[in-house]
Amino acid sequence: MELMYQVEDKPPLPISVLLAAQHLLAALGAIIAVPLVVGGVLGLPTQDMVILVNAAMLVSGVVTILQCKGAGPVGIRLPCVMGTSFTFVGVSIAIGFEHGVAGILGSALVASLVMIVGSFFMPFIRKLFPPVVTGTVVTLIGLSLIPVAVDWLAGGQVGSEGYAKPANLMIGLLVLALVIALSQWGRGILAAAAVVIGIVVGFVVCIAFGLVDFSPVKEASAVALPSPLHFGLSFPISGIIGMSVAYLVTIMESTGDFMALSDATHRKLTGKKLSSGILCDGLGSALASVFSTTPFSSFSQNVGIVAISGVASRHVVAITGGMLILAGLFPVLGALVVAIPLPVLGGAGLVMFAMIISAGISMLSRIEFNRRNMLIIAVSIGSGMAVTVRPELLSYLPEFAKVALASGITTGSLVALLLSGILPGREAVVLEDETEA
Template sequence: MELLYKVEDKPPVGTSILLAAQHLLAALGAIIAVPLVVGGVLGLSTEDMVVLVNAAMLVSGVVTIIQCRGVGPVGIKLPVVMGTSFTFVGVSIAIGFEHGVAGILGSALVASLVMIIGSFFMPTIRKLFPPIVTGTVVTLVGLSLIPVAVDWIAGGQVGSEGYASITNLLIGLSVLAIVIAFAQFGKGIFSASAVVMGMVIGFAACAALGLVDFAPVHQASWVALPTPLHFGLSFPISGIIGMSIAYLVTIIESTGDFFALSTVTKTKLTGKKLSRGILADGVGSALASVFSTTPFSSFSQNVGIVGITGVASRYVVTITGVMLILAGLFPVLGALIVIIPLPVLGGAGLLMFAMIITAGVNILSTTQHTKRNGLIIAISIGAGMAVTVRPELLTNLPEFLKVILASGITTGSLIALFLNLLLPGREKATEQ
């Protein structure tokens, strides 16, 4: 697909705001979901939950801007949306039960050094990612997200009220059809904004049918100032170790996102660029701890938006960062995004995530079709998807292995890396 706007292009301001909005729509629900889950399980007060959520939006915006524009050696200078990471949910809850939110944030702050220090080794690590490994990792990123989009279309988690109702399925599939129509047959701005157009039309239809709950908008406060160190910090050794493992997992996941992004934006991902991106992840997570929210990583779904729309401008996503900051300072704005029905998000999400799979397949198509490469792809994707669709497989493993292997992306990536090193006939990595 030809890019409508390349990484360094600056679309007109009005166009940029519209294009930035679709990144916001895709990301905001996931950004606030992590603090809501962690805070809800720990039984935090409404006031404390508000602090976690507002800080998540505010810091997401700041770190997104840093990734897109670059600040000194920090930031990959690609259209990356940053947000709170589900990788840290399990370990955060475990720490929180024993040491409170202060233990979560203090452990995350110290352990962020794993990612910060690790970023300086990314040029060396980059050499371990030839196209056969890169393509497998990128494909896994997309495949692992498909079940999420399917649940969104169905209206929630399996077993929830109304799951897979005809209404939900019709809404999700209608939004999917609208996005496809705009992306394929629209011209100019209509094609570039296919995702936001589909979601706006879907939201309007749901509102007209009385399927939108506006209560969160009425309940949201108008202004919320940041409250650094609201929960304080404590530094339990067990928490730091757990968080350190989670950060190692995040390095692998973010590396996969950056490879996918380099493919859809048609830019080379050098070891130096990869280092800048991972360093921004680490610095952003440290900043999140100081401002009282959970650690960060790059968002895969926004890679899919670039693939669908052909808009790779980092300046557009910089505006998304500004919007996230405003959502953090003015929670009522964020509430307007949060009330979008899940089937609407799912209709757009299914195509976004599938586009990441396409990017991975495109990379794999450049590799030699040998038995060796076929084994690497098959075993890695098979193992990664096994963990994704049946996480119960890990039930009886030691806790540290559960943390490492809980993500299908990480499981498949590690297997691809090891098989590529162990099997004879290894190809060298090339900067793409």
């Protein structure tokens, strides 16, 4: 797909703000969901929940800017949104029940060294990803996100009240149709901002029919100041081990996200760039612990926005980081975004996430479809989707294995790497020039 704005382009400020809003709308709900889930399960008081959520938005903004703009060896310098990661939910809850929030944050802080140290080995790890593995992983990322978009479009989780009622489906399909129409037939900013326009129109329709709950906006405080070390830090050995496993999983998932982003932005992903991105991820997670929230990773869903909008400018997504900081300092702004009904986000999310699948298929189209490569693709995607749609498969595994394999992306990636390494006829991989900007 031809890009409207390249990675180094700087669109006019009003246009940049509009384009940045697309990424904010796609990411904010997921960013605050992790601290809400962890805090809710642990039964934290409202004041502590607010601190977790505000810190998540604030630090997400800071790390997003660092990832996009870069500082020395830190930051991949691509349009990458960073936020709290669901990979850490299960282990955080387990640690929290025994050691409290201080145990979660202390364990995450120490274990972030796994990602920080691991970042220096990414040039070697990058060599393990020939095109057949890369394309398979990117396809899996998109496939794993589709159930999320479907649940959004239907109005919540399967079994929840009103799931898939006609009104939800009609609103979601309206947004979906609008995004498709603007992307296909729109020109200039209309095509580039298709996602945010679709979401705004869907939001307005929901307001007109009285389907928007504005209570989060009314309850949100006007200003929230950061609260570093609010919960304190403790360092249980069991918690550090659990978090270390989760960080290893995150390295795999972030590597897949960065590969998908590389393809969407038409930029080569060298081992050096990959190291910079993973290092930023690890340092961002350490910063999150200090500022009283859960660990971070890159956001797959925002890769879909780059793909469908043709806007690859890292400077645009850096503005998204600024918006996240504002949402953390002024929670009422974030609450307004959270008030957007799920079917509205689902309509846009379905096409965004499906675009990641398209990117993966495009990458796979460049390889030779011989028996070996077809086996790698088939078994890897089958394994990843098995875990995604039937997570109960892992019920009797040890806890560390559940954490490691809970993500279909990770499971499928590990299978792809294993098969690529042991099946005869392994592809020669030429690592791109490490000095390329």
